[in-house]
Amino acid sequence: MTSEVYLVRHAESTHNVSKDSSQLDPGLTPLGFEQATQLTQTFPYAPQMGVLDKRYFDQVSGHGIENGAILILDPDLQERSALPCDTGSISPALEKAFPGLGVKDLPEGWQVKEGIYAPGDEAVKERAKRVRSRVAGLSNQLKDEQRKHIVVVTYGIFMKFHSRDADIDLENAGWKSYMLEKHSSGIVLSGK
Template sequence: MTIYIYLVRHAQGQHNVAADHTLRDPDLTALGIEQSTQLAISFPYHDRITHLISSPMRRTLRTCFYGFKNRGKGDDNGTRKPILALPELQELSTMPCDVGSSVAKLDAEFNTSEEKVVDLSELPDGWQLFKLDSNSLFAPNMDRLEKRAWQARRRLREIGQKYERDHPGQDAHIVVVSHGAFIHFLTGDWEGMTKEGQAGTDWRNAEWRVFEFVEGDEDEVRLRETEESWRRRKGDTPRLTETQQRELKTNVEKVLEEDKKEWKKVTVCFQE
């Protein structure tokens, strides 16, 4: 069977429109909420969804909440599963806008005694500050980012494989809401990541694309955009060659090192 990954970039965040990177874990703007609710209307595969997974940042969780809440198959008894928050899916930088909130704050904001909207079980205490440690897996170094992306892909595949074992003959359809820059690491597609000398993305707010795991690739755990998804976006435009992707990746690495100098100017010591 097949594991389908519906990758979604979060809707417009407050830092996107204000260009203010000092905002700590910003929420969605009014337009971002509108983009998310429109996603709930326009996304064509709600009835297929088996899992909702998100970066633990507020803007990604909120996008998932408004865009996919109460959608999909849910459990066998009809109960909707909560959104699983995976720390590996968080954004790259150490700027305040890309540093998350504590487990306690997220729990208080999203969950109630009546309803558990977000499953925070995979978030260790202090997860939001790990990236500020240069020795951490979450540090924004090229090798660490690639390893984090690999771990995220492996975890997504594990979740999909478990679903297939528990539901023989059925495909897994997993919604994953993350961040523009990190999605390039997650997919290994570097096209559109650098612009005007900065690391960014060509993914629009609330844009979604469909991916599958590359068959026979047990170690690398690579993702590839489905042909249908590619044609919907690009028509007959050919995909980039591996050589072209390697050249883009080299440029990304150079730009990332330059960007880190700017990040340090606005990175502060966080106190919860």
């Protein structure tokens, strides 16, 4: 199994500018929205995977594209720390803000930084391992389809655990390409 996986850091949020870590689940800044828009125009394969499929939008809005990117929300991709700025909103609030994206499918209490979502290294390493395993499973499902690329959008510190690349330090809306490979130590991402 060898598949290309792109790790993307989220676009600029308000706490990235204000350095106020007490903000719960901060939104994007105007620059963050610009970065996200620019990413859909400059990212490799953007027409195929950088824009969400029409199914996620109402028919009137005209947003999304035919055979666009499929969105999978994965609570394991949340940031490592238990600071409010790194803690997600409760599912009902997210569902109201982002109807149609499948937020209701997130497990109860996913945003609570305890148990499997705790901020400690061991819990985060285990989450990263689960994500790599799910990405490998997704890669296997896609091998017979035209869709060959997987994009993982996550946070700066969690990205270090997921990629096992302690030196990765992407700017907001930055990305890096990896190859997903199976090794004796498990599923790994190797830099291109």
